[in-house]
Amino acid sequence: MGLNKLKKEMLLDKTTKQHLVQIAGPLALEIIKLYDTDKVYSPEEIAAKLKVKITMIRSTLNSLHYRGIACYKKVRNESNMFEFYWEIKFKKIIEIIIENETENLKRIEEEISYQQGRDYFYCPKKCVDVPFEVAAAYNFRCPNCNKPLEIKDSKKFAESLKRKKTAIMKTITKLQGILEKIEDKTTGYICD
Numbered sequence: 001m002g003l004n005k006l007k008k009e010m011l012l013d014k015t016t017k018q019h020l021v022q023i024a025g026p027l028a029l030e031i032i033k034l035y036d037t038d039k040v041y042s043p044e045e046i047a048a049k050l051k052v053k054i055t056m057i058r059s060t061l062n063s064l065h066y067r068g069i070a071c072y073k074k075v076r077n078e079s080n081m082f083e084f085y086w087e088i089k090f091k092k093i094i095e096i097i098i099e100n101e102t103e104n105l106k107r108i109e110e111e112i113s114y115q116q117g118r119d120y121f122y123c124p125k126k127c128v129d130v131p132f133e134v135a136a137a138y139n140f141r142c143p144n145c146n147k148p149l150e151i152k153d154s155k156k157f158a159e160s161l162k163r164k165k166t167a168i169m170k171t172i173t174k175l176q177g178i179l180e181k182i183e184d185k186t187t188g189y190i191c192d
């Protein structure tokens with residue numbers, strides 16, 4: 001599989017999209033999508049391509065730079081002025097996401113082991129969802145709307161946690177596969 005195809009595949013991944021928006025806002029994905037070829041761009045070129053204000057492009061690039069994802073190069077133009085060209089480190093994006101997803105996996109595993117052998121209670125209006133001890137402290141009534149709390153089907157709950165765990169593990173495996181194959185040509189760019 002070619003590099004550009006890998007980049008495209010990676011940017012279609014739901015988890016990747018969510019993380020990029022979290023890291024650098026709604027424009028992050030749009031900017032990074034421009035980098036599915038080996039081209040590099042100046043902020044002015046990106047602004048023109050996306051029809052977005054240059055200040056927005058700059059602030060998104062800065063957020064990406066802060067996380068080591070966007071790297072720049074200063075180039076002198078014909079009028080002897082510096083122009084900035086930005087490159088995107090796809091490997092870094094994947095590394096950050098794998099790190100975060102590994103954290104999520106740990107959290108789910110803890111929740112799974114905590115949940116085992118415990119009864120959970122929930123408000124029928126969905127205000128709260130708490131283990132037995134907390135429900136007892138609430139006198140089995142919702143602290144928000146005062147409805148009686150109902151007992152949760154623990155088998156179903158355990159299954160939903162396991163499904164979440166499997167989904168995260170799948171994402172991690174998929175991203176690790178891409179990480180092994182993807183290469184960044186960021187020589188000469190300032191990354192941090």
Ligand SMILES: [Zn+2]
Binds near residue numbers: 125126127128142143
């Ligand atoms: Zn409630």
